[in-house]
Amino acid sequence: MGIKIGNAPFRDRVQEGIENDFMRGAVSSAQGRFRSGRLKAAEELGDWEDWRTLGEEIRSHTLQNLDYYLEQLSEQVSKRGGKVFFAQTAEEANEYIRNVVQKKEAKKIVKSKSMVTEEIGLNETLEKAGAEVVETDLGEWILQMDEDPPSHIVTPALHKNKEQIRETFASKKGYKNSDLPEELATFAREQLRKEFLSADVGITGCNFAVAESGAVTFVTNEGNARLVTALPETQISVMGMERLVPTWEELDVMVSLLTRAAVGQKLTSYVTSITGTKQEDEVDGPEDYHLVIVDNGRSKILGTEFQSALHCIRCAACINVCPVYRHVGGHSYGSVYPGPIGAVLTPLLDGYDDHKDLPYASTLCAACTEACPVKIPLHEHLVRHREIIVEKEKKAPRSERMMMDGFAKWGSHPAAYKLSTKMARKALKPWTKEEVIQSGPGPLKGWTDVRDFPAPSEQTFRSWFKTRQKGGRS
Amino acid sequence: MKVSLFITCLCDVMASDVGKDTVEILERFGCVVDFPETQTCCGQPAYNSGYVTKAKESMKQMMKAFKHSEYVVSPSGSCVAMLHEYAHLFKDDPEWKEVAQELANKSYELTQFLVDVLGVEDVGATFSGKITYHRSCHMTRLLGVTEAPYKLLKNVKGLEIVDLPLCEDCCGFGGTFAVKQPSISEQMVKEKTEHIAETGADYVVGGDMGCLMNIGGRLSRDDRQVTALHITKILNSH
Numbered sequence: 255m256g257i258k259i260g261n262a263p264f265r266d267r268v269q270e271g272i273e274n275d276f277m278r279g280a281v282s283s284a285q286g287r288f289r290s291g292r293l294k295a296a297e298e299l300g301d302w303e304d305w306r307t308l309g310e311e312i313r314s315h316t317l318q319n320l321d322y323y324l325e326q327l328s329e330q331v332s333k334r335g336g337k338v339f340f341a342q343t344a345e346e347a348n349e350y351i352r353n354v355v356q357k358k359e360a361k362k363i364v365k366s367k368s369m370v371t372e373e374i375g376l377n378e379t380l381e382k383a384g385a386e387v388v389e390t391d392l393g394e395w396i397l398q399m400d401e402d403p404p405s406h407i408v409t410p411a412l413h414k415n416k417e418q419i420r421e422t423f424a425s426k427k428g429y430k431n432s433d434l435p436e437e438l439a440t441f442a443r444e445q446l447r448k449e450f451l452s453a454d455v456g457i458t459g460c461n462f463a464v465a466e467s468g469a470v471t472f473v474t475n476e477g478n479a480r481l482v483t484a485l486p487e488t489q490i491s492v493m494g495m496e497r498l499v500p501t502w503e504e505l506d507v508m509v510s511l512l513t514r515a516a517v518g519q520k521l522t523s524y525v526t527s528i529t530g531t532k533q534e535d536e537v538d539g540p541e542d543y544h545l546v547i548v549d550n551g552r553s554k555i556l557g558t559e560f561q562s563a564l565h566c567i568r569c570a571a572c573i574n575v576c577p578v579y580r581h582v583g584g585h586s587y588g589s590v591y592p593g594p595i596g597a598v599l600t601p602l603l604d605g606y607d608d609h610k611d612l613p614y615a616s617t618l619c620a621a622c623t624e625a626c627p628v629k630i631p632l633h634e635h636l637v638r639h640r641e642i643i644v645e646k647e648k649k650a651p652r653s654e655r656m657m658m659d660g661f662a663k664w665g666s667h668p669a670a671y672k673l674s675t676k677m678a679r680k681a682l683k684p685w686t687k688e689e690v691i692q693s694g695p696g697p698l699k700g701w702t703d704v705r706d707f708p709a710p711s712e713q714t715f716r717s718w719f720k721t722r723q724k725g726g727r728s
Numbered sequence: 729m730k731v732s733l734f735i736t737c738l739c740d741v742m743a744s745d746v747g748k749d750t751v752e753i754l755e756r757f758g759c760v761v762d763f764p765e766t767q768t769c770c771g772q773p774a775y776n777s778g779y780v781t782k783a784k785e786s787m788k789q790m791m792k793a794f795k796h797s798e799y800v801v802s803p804s805g806s807c808v809a810m811l812h813e814y815a816h817l818f819k820d821d822p823e824w825k826e827v828a829q830e831l832a833n834k835s836y837e838l839t840q841f842l843v844d845v846l847g848v849e850d851v852g853a854t855f856s857g858k859i860t861y862h863r864s865c866h867m868t869r870l871l872g873v874t875e876a877p878y879k880l881l882k883n884v885k886g887l888e889i890v891d892l893p894l895c896e897d898c899c900g901f902g903g904t905f906a907v908k909q910p911s912i913s914e915q916m917v918k919e920k921t922e923h924i925a926e927t928g929a930d931y932v933v934g935g936d937m938g939c940l941m942n943i944g945g946r947l948s949r950d951d952r953q954v955t956a957l958h959i960t961k962i963l964n965s966h
């Protein structure tokens with residue numbers, strides 16, 4: 255599918271989201287849990303702001319020296335028997351992986367959760383090539399059965415409740431039990447166990463790769479990444495080119511920030527690293543290991559004012575606090591990356607043509623910026639996107655441009671400004687009833703469709719002040 | 729102390745009482761208040777919509793208007809946060825760079841000015857009623873003013889303050905967002921006003937006219953018995 259999900263216009267996607275009561279119930283209760291969990295975990299750690307600063311420093315240092323660390327990583331992985339492939343585009347990445355799979359004559363592939371493989375649309379490529387791909391993260395597995403894209407970057411099936419999940423299990427896998435989470439999970443575990451045992455290739459994403467040692471690290475709660483990496487003899491890890499840290503020491507900091515920001519946990523149940531192939535003195539490990547490092551538009555962001563967007567560690571804290579996301583849900587964004595980070599990242603990776611509405615899907619309330627564990631100024635990036643859409647891409651509606659031309663004249667000519675403020679009450683008179691406008695003209699319509707607009711004051715402040723200065727009574 | 733009032737376009741036109749109360753409060757604490765007549769709008773509606781070049785025309789007008797002021801005080805956290813941003817926006821413009829930085833340095837939101845500059849926490853006001861407070865995102869997250877309004881409100885005689893659930897959530901105003909994305913904005917203001925109604929307060933008080941018009945407009949549309957009030961109304965009541 256790739257980064258773009260769905261073709262409906264933004265407005266329609268939003269409307270669909272707003273009308274989906276099930277989804278909204280599920281999302282808002284999940285947000286509530288994540289939100290309090292994150293705050294509690296941050297408080298327990300103490301000095302949260304210092305940790306954030308440290309996180310930002312590590313990310314920005316790594317990105318500033320990305321070439322160096324990527325080279326180091328690649329050397330280390332090669333030294334330990336792995337093959338490293340730099341893919342400039344999604345197509346290149348897919349092609350490389352397809353070749354590996356075909357050479358192995360692999361029939362079944364098990365995957366652990368990976369956003370970058372969603373971004374490049376890997377599953378589709380492999381399925382077209384005749385392989386069976388099984389997602390083993392519980393949420394991803396559910397979505398795969400439903401042919402539904404993820405709506406969240408950490409908990410991809412966030413928009414579904416347990417009744418819906420039971421339905422899916424029943425219709426697709428013959429499940430007969432209740433919608434108790436324990437029973438659902440037991441069933442999934444039994445089903446997936448068989449898949450792990452019969453898979454020929456394992457594909458993982460990568461939370462962080464450690465440059466100094468070539469260790470590719472996954473942070474999970476279900477332990478599925480362990481099974482994906484432990485059983486099949488051929489292993490492929492796919493990582494966005496920015497997802498690395500210099501040493502184990504920085505990994506420690508980043509994992510501490512990630513698990514707390516993402517799910518409010520001190521640590522997830524599993525943190526797994528794999529380093530190349532099975533060495534002579536080792537008892538296990540893959541026979542064949544490939545690390546695919548994906549650019550797909552990232553290097554274009556380097557060196558621009560958006561560089562800090564590459565600091566993202568995909569924790570979803572910004573998504574979990576976003577009130578817009580809460581009401582419209584992840585699919586409304588039309589991208590595998592939803593929420594504030596999605597609205598920043600998607601146009602950068604995939605252009606403005608299909609995603610020019612995303613930067614406007616925000617009130618600029620900055621809750622995202624405040625929550626981000628690596629201090630990405632998300633709301634500022636959204637304003638920059640808007641600036642580019644208006645001034646460079648010239649994609650703003652004509653009526654809006656005309657209004658803003660008027661604004662510039664109004665704001666820079668005090669006499670005109672003064673006159674118009676004086677006239678405002680009179681001008682709105684035809685629409686005003688008992689000091690309230692319930693159905694306004696032109697641009698006011700969007701406002702009055704959903705709330706009342708007050709009548710302008712009888713006298714502007716400036717004329718009151720002037721009278722008062724002259725000694726008149728107010 | 730000489731203080732120049734930046735009234736904001738919204739208060740100038742839509743809520744002139746806020747300006748009157750601001751003047752009276754400042755004068756009560758010995759400030760000599762002037763009103764530079766050539767001030768217009770801080771530029772935020774254009775800036776936040778992406779029209780940065782156009783917004784800058786308005787911003788330059790503002791810098792000229794307040795060039796000689798000692799302090800600039802405004803009854804809006806959001807508009808003052810915008811003034812502060814000028815320093816960043818003009819940092820590469822040799823003609824305006826310094827003026828922009830100066831304006832940023834001397835601009836304060838009213839409650840911030842009272843508490844941090846004048847050292848006043850009790851304005852001697854009396855207001856009887858039950859209120860809840862909407863903290864406004866730009867005031868708290870961009871300008872960093874979180875405690876000042878609460879400190880002032882706590883000392884108002886007769887006032888009962890109740891907590892607002894999910895007070896950190898945006899009300900859905902967002903400037904042009906409210907008219908560009910009315911359906912999303914509606915869900916947000918609906919949720920906000922539901923939380924306000926839950927508190928059982930008679931008034932919802934805030935420090936930004938934009939949020940208050942949004943919240944107040946929805947309260948009135950739904951015929952709720954809660955009134956949206958600017959904090960200056962309470963601080964200037966006796």
Ligand code: SF4
Pocket residue numbers: 515565566567568569570571572573595622625626627628629630632
């Ligand atoms: S932008 Fe920040 S908060 Fe959002 S997912 Fe990335 S790291 Fe987490």
